Amino acid sequence: MDLTPYVDNLRHELAVAADAGGDEARALAERLTAPLESAARLTLLNALSAAMGEVTRDLAPGSVDVRLRGLDPEFVVTPPPVSEPFREAQVPVATPAAGAPSPADADDGAMARINFRLPAHLKARAEDAAAAEGLSANAWLVRAVSTALDGGERVSPPGRGKESGGRSFTGWVR
Template sequence: MNLTQYVDQLRQELAVAAEAGGDEARALAERLTAPLESAARLTLLNALSAAADEITVDLAPGSVDVRLRGVDPEFVVTPPPAAEAFDAQAEYAALMRAQQVPPPPPAAPAAPDAAEDGGTARINLRLPAHVKSRVEEAANRDGLSVNAWLVRAVSGALERPEAPAEAKSGRHGSWSADNRFTGWVR
């Protein structure tokens, strides 16, 4: 996407506004337009990035990313994965049984609707390097951006049903690490 036309349009609008102020204002506007070009480009990039974030929330599990190549941004759209001709979940379950690996937790729900929670919020998340690389691998494996994958993971963690209070307290049994309840029943 070529931002030059938008920056030029902003420069022309500033010149038109300065015309109303006379020669002094026009000279000031001419001196300010060159330093303002980089600030205008940065502001446009921030707006495009915010728009891509909003679109990603609606497109999940697909995503839209903004990448800067040279001086102009480009959009990278990752569509949601297409439906497979075979039953991938059954294939995975058979493979896990053969390797005697416990099945993964249920799939996380889709990202919540932005209108439902009042929009998106930006946070900084610090991860250990080894965890970050595993998140990136998982996101690539699922065909998602890291942001979309993290939104799904957090949403899934928040949607898991809680264990009954009695079971958590250990009065009649206990929950094991693999979400199995052991105990007795009357």
């Protein structure tokens, strides 16, 4: 998204307002427009980030992120994961403990923001894992935390389980 037309429009509006104040006001406006350009861009980026935060809250577990490339923001949309069609399992599956709320019961749509600090090597691994699954790092971390707290287990890749015996399952189990 190119912010230049919006910044130019703001510059024009300031010049129009300064014309009403005479020559001194016009000269002052001309001197202020160049330094105000970066402040105007930053304010527009903050507004876009806040708007995308609201969109993400309504789209959860999908997300919309604003990334800055040079002087222009880009929007990255991560749609909610599509659930796979049900297939009857041939192996018993672990279930969450009785009394634990199901994710549907616990999700009231409200979002909360936290600062999460982790070592750079773990961040890189989490980003790689998210990219491999076509998710944003945030969506991948939300899913990982949800799975860990809800008692879900990741099924071992084929050939790595105790009894692979020709049967293999992949995916997330709840």
